[in-house]
Amino acid sequence: MITALAIMALGAVVLGAALGYASIRFKVEGDPLVEKIEAILPQTQCGQCGYPGCKPYAAAISAGEADINLCPPGGMDGVRKLADLLGREVKALEAEEKPKQVAIIDEATCIGCTLCIQACPVDAIVGAAKQMHTIIEPLCTGCELCIKPCPVECIHMLPITENLDNWKWKYPVIEIKRAA
Amino acid sequence: MLAQLFGFKGGVKPQTNKAPSVQLPIGQAPLPSCLFVPLHQNIGGAPNPLVVVGEHVLKGQLIGGADGWVSAAVHAPTSGTVLAIEEHVAAHPSGLPTLSVVIEPDGRDQWIPRTALDHRSLAPERVREILRDAGVVGLGGAAFPSHAKLTPARAVPMQDLVINGAECEPFMTCDDLLMRERAEEIVRGIAIFRDLLGAKRVLIGIEDNKPEAISAMNKAVLRLAEDYAVVAVPTRYPAGGAKQLIRVLTGKEVPASKRSTELGVQCFNVATVYTAYRALAHGEPVISRIVTLTGNIEQPRNWEVRLGTPMRELIALGRPKADTDRYLMGGPMMGFEIPDLAAPVVKATNCLIAGSPALFPASPPEMPCIRCGACAEVCPHELQPFELYWFSRARNFGKTQEYHIFDCIECGCCSYVCPSHIPLVQYFRFAKSEIWSREREKQAADAAKARFELRNAREEREQAEKAERLAKAAAARGSERKPAPASAAVLPPTVEPVQPVAAAESAEAVSPSDPDTVRKATIVAAMERARAQREAVKPRNTEQLTVEQKNEIAAIEARRAALKPEPAAAQGGRADSATSQERPGE
Incomplete structure (x- = not known):
């Protein structure tokens, strides 16, 4: 009985020490989530979200203070990506989406x-x-x-108008007329 | 002769339809009423216009200079007058405009002075430069500047030079006719490329459905006593793809991440070799190309066409039949529908096909993918088109890249065999251009972020510097006044803090007791310095300007000269205004 307790206690101490060491040795500087969110934001630094730049907005989203649908330059595409990353619901954009x-x-x-x-x-x-x-x-x-x-x-x-440098092949559209 | 040929995976055997356009020899297309020469006809940098509106140009005169190393020059296809340098519809599936030089021919077709050169007497670098400035690009359709492919890899000795005369696309016969009629010039041109690359062996690959071309090339090789091997390769689309032909002839498979020179192989199209020969041995830049005009027309034929000829005028030579409803540039497998026939013939235009509902019946409606795997069987790059299709369709672009979408050469074999009639290649093109555009956006976002951060850092630094300066000025003022109150050092003075320091530096001559005189003298001295600096600086951004920009600058300078008041009268007033002028940004 005492041996068992001693073994368990020893195990707890050793593992605790290992975890404690790891938390110091492999400490992550800054919030990695903020960086991930920032990578999705379009970096226009426009402040339309109400924060002074993309990084503060990313920090606010990460802290749960801001919603994910406040970035008009990012568009619905950006909202979808943020929802994906954060596991939140996709929401309609606050402002209207504009072309670039x-x-x-x-x-x-x-x-x-x-x-x-x-x-x-x-x-x-x-x-x-x-x-x-x-x-x-x-x-x-x-x-x-x-x-x-x-x-x-x-x-x-x-x-920005379409030119030969930014022209894209369009998504193939099935012609319903022909199929009918 | 080669002991053995190798095969490539996949491929299809569509109807070749080549017979109609080989009945007649290559014809010289007549001079069109107007030429629209796009400046950007190659992969890589867009050439800058070197002519001005109204200028008279000679045939072969440089009108667009190569921009950077991966770029090729553009020349006037005939003598005439430059009517405009403007946006004109491009030979592109989008039908969007591109900067073009509009030339009205004068009918004399007068050449520039041409000098014939022997590549053996020139340094290899010089030969590459000549090729670039003669506008030699890959005429198989990709229009990649050839000189950029002519540098052998340092580590690997160049084994084989593959000359591509396979011409596997249905309908297309321009290379076939070129080999039949101008084989000797091609063979002479091969020597240039062989010597530049130092290749040990030259293999000329021609599909075995072109016996006339094979015999013509064989005869030319014998006549010129070269040791090139003319190899008949089995007719199977896409045997004329560079990677496929290299594999068939040498057994080497070029991986996606490597250039073929790293394996000791390089591949050029026969038409490219021909133009390189004309450029060196005759001093003639690339101003025309052979174009197959075929399909639903009365007289299918190959024409030697000046670049910049509007497609409409070329097509008229073949007399299209009444039920023609569309035109394709390139072959039926890889080509695209031309949205506007005002588009000009460019270096990449190897074939124009008139289409009709009978010739190219509308494809049946697209049906769901049944995962039969027929597309994977025919894919010459051994990809899985059905997987790529699912991911492209779902816009899951990360996955498409995992399945190597960028190895796809868009040959169209998969769409050709698909029993569900899915336009697979269109999905792949869509996915590719979407990935590229996202890549561009990402780069722009990263650049914007970096600039934003740099700006913030700069602002912080400037603020810190300003505070420091103010503190210093306060300290200086405090020590001047001797009985320095302790508060002055803490609260820096806000009124014109910089000038006392500046004045102290240059005020030796003037009595220091009169601050007004000192200040005026400082201002005059500073203005003198600024003027000297302005005059000493030569603007460095005036190289490589377009003609339009140069004209604009000249016009602005003229206006400025007219507006300038006499310097003596302006002197006093300007000094006053400078005193009261506020410093921006502070």
Whole structure:
């Protein structure tokens, strides 16, 4: 009886020590879930979810503070992926889904106030004080953060049109007419 | 001669339908009314236009310079005037436009000065450059720049050079006719590629349904006393795929992750070899190609067509029959329907087929997959198309990649044999382009994230630096005033904190007691420095501009010169405004 107790107690102590050591030795820095969530988010850094960037939103989702349907640039596709990852229900997007866009500065109207440069989260606008500004299109994430600060309303969004570089083969559609 | 041929797995034997278009020799297509030469006709970088609107160009003149190493130049197919450099519908399944040079022929067809070169007297690098600048690309249909395939792997000695004259696609006969009529030039061209690669053996693979081409090539090889082996390979689609032909002739199987040079093999199409020979031995860049015009037309034939000829004008030469309802570019197995006949003939256009309901009956409705495995039996790459189909259909793209969707060459064998008439290749194309687009999006997102993080780090650093500067300025001011109150160091002054420091540096000449004079002198000195810097800097982003951009810059400079006020008058006013100018970003 005592031997059995001793063995069990010894086992508990050894295993406890092993677990304790492992928890220190293999400590994970940061929250791995946040990183996984962030990888799904589109990185537009637009703040449309109400958080200042994609990482804070990912942290909020991970902490259970935010819903998964607050990211309009990610679209329904993003919501579905988040639901998949987190085991939550798929929900309709809070805002309406928009096609991908880029911002365009009307260079004739631009007065060179630099306000949009300061607003751009990804440094996609070049220009200097009292000089015309312009947007580096391939870097623009379409976050629309530059539109509000512009005092002369010279920035507008243009949907990205299909061209030979981004053209995709379409999903094959079965023609019902022919089958009938 | 080869002791033994190897086989490849799978493949089908569709009706070849090649006979109608080999009755007549290659015809010279007449000069079209207008040529639309797309600048981007190759895989890799898009060439930049080198001509301006209104310029007169000669036949063979460079109109688009190769952009980077994997790219090929584009030339004027005839002499004439550049009417426009604009977006014109591309020879592409989407029918989307691409930047093209519109040339109106002057009818004289006047060549640029051509120099014949012997590749043996040139350095290999020079030969590759010449090929790139002559616009030599793979004419089998892929349009990959040939010079980029002509570098042997360092570790592996080059064993075999495979010359592809198999032409396995039904209807297509352009390579057949080229071998029949211009065999000697092909054989001479092979020497260029052999010498560049240092290949020990040259194998010319031709399907055994082209006896005339085989005998013509054999005769040419004998006449020129070369030791190339002309090999008749069994007729089975897709024997003309590069990997299939390499396997049939050499027994080597090129894995997906490797280039064929790493196995000591390289493969070129006969038409590519021919254009390479013309480029070196005659100084003629690629400005035309042989196109098979066949199908539902009165006169099927091969034509030598100038690149940029609108397809409509070429098709008219064959007199399409009344019930023609569509046109295919490429063969019936791998080709696509042309959405707009205004699209021009490009380097990848090997065949145009007029289709009619009788020739290509509408496929019966798609039915469910019964997992019969017929597609897996015919797949030349030994994939499992039925599995790929399920995953593509369900948009489970990760799984499609696990089943090696990118090894699929879209040969169409699986769709050809499918008893349920499922357009399998279309599903695979959809899945592939969807995967590519997601990859692009992912890269863009990663770049955006990196830029966002860099920006945040920079802002933090700038704030820290500013605080430090303010603290320093406060300390300097405090020490100037001697009786420094303890609070001044803690609360940095907010009004123009930088200038005292700057002034201290350059104020030796002026009396330090007059802060106003010091400040003005500093400003004048700073403006002088800035002007000197501006003039010293030569903009570095002005190379490789398009003609349009250059014109635009010239126009802007002219406007600017007209607007510029006299410098003397502006001097005083500008200095004043600089004093009161607020610093942006602070």
